[in-house]
Amino acid sequence: MTGDPAEPKGPPVGRRVILGLTALGGAGVLWGSRAQDALSRLLEPLEARDPTGLIALFPLGDTFRFYSVTGSVPTRTAATYRLTVSGLVNRPATYTLGDLQAMSQTKLVRDFQCVTGWRVPHVHWSGVRLSDLLDAARPSAAAKAVRFRSFDGTYTESMTLEHARRPDVLVALQMLGGPVSHDHGGPVRIYAASMYGYKSTKWLSAIELTDKEVPGYWEQRGYDLDGTIHN
């Protein structure tokens, strides 16, 4: 190219479009949370009756996103599932799915809130209170924290014993009106209502009592050890 003789003329529409989009994005960050609630309320009845399923393809933000940190997760059935409670306890125990189902069940209707921002409002949860399992295990005086393991073989999480004893922490057997599906971390997962989703360990296989909190999978990768939801 040997120089441009004609300098382009006309208003800088390109720049205006870029600035406009940036402003729109900024407004969306500030008020998008409310816009999303309004939008999903508006479209919920439509989505339920939409025979094409097309509405579900739009990012309305009120659906679960499926997180798995491994390639594939083995399936556990009622026959093969086991949950162990061990560590700094006086009475270690192993539960089958039937054992857990026979215990007193607690129902909650609470949001599932991811630390990155997405949430699913008003999810129905049901299961055994974690505090019931902890009481049955009789933690020793040295026990200060709880560590969860997952049968995906990789994921771990932890919370203080105090947090773990809150009444809104469930060893969940049901969510969304049915048994916890494999993709949602079934047959048994944690649901900690007042904490971000990364605390709600999927595919729960073991609960260990420890003398201090051991940083879990995401916490080793930068997330806060205290996953309490702060607005």
Place this chain on the structure above:
Amino acid sequence: MSAEPAPQARTLARFSRAERIVHRTTALLMFTCIVTAAILYNAPLAIRVGHRRLVELVHVYSGFALPVPMVLGLISIAYRADLRRLNRFARTDWRWLRSRRRRDGSIRVGKFNAGQKLNAALTAGSVIVLLGTGLIMWFPSLTRLSWRTGSTFVHDWFALGLGLLVLGHITFALNDPEARRGMRRGHVSVLWARREHAAWADEVQPEDDEAVSPE
């Protein structure tokens, strides 16, 4: 040998090497972003692939890198000149957008038609918004929760929009081999230029001075 070279052999320089490198690296990063975004967002894909941390890392770092070639391109004079062309909308651009006969050549288009200009601006703006909202989600401790929820909302919708823009861009490119050649090799035939970008062809090679530019 007195035979004139065939008109098809005559070419005009359209994109400099710097511009083509920017285009190619941007395309590669954009493709990576889109594939990983699909895995992160689409439930059946997310379940099939798993490995969330790895997919996330690839997505986020491709996203952070996405604007880099576009910014580095500013070193190039030709790239800056084309940005100036893309930025300005002449009256004919509005006419071109409204006209049903925009493709018949009756409106003489410059180096870029109004659709290309609009696509460039929308893409650039979307990349800025996606980068900003991506940063907010990647560093959750920086902002309050409602901003992160807002960022997720904005990121999802802008990603959908940008995905459609890219799809449209690729569709137009697939339908125009000569336009693709311009971006791949840097030059286009004079015939194509006179048909699609008549005002530009006149500007770089006036009709009465049809010197053959060497390849």
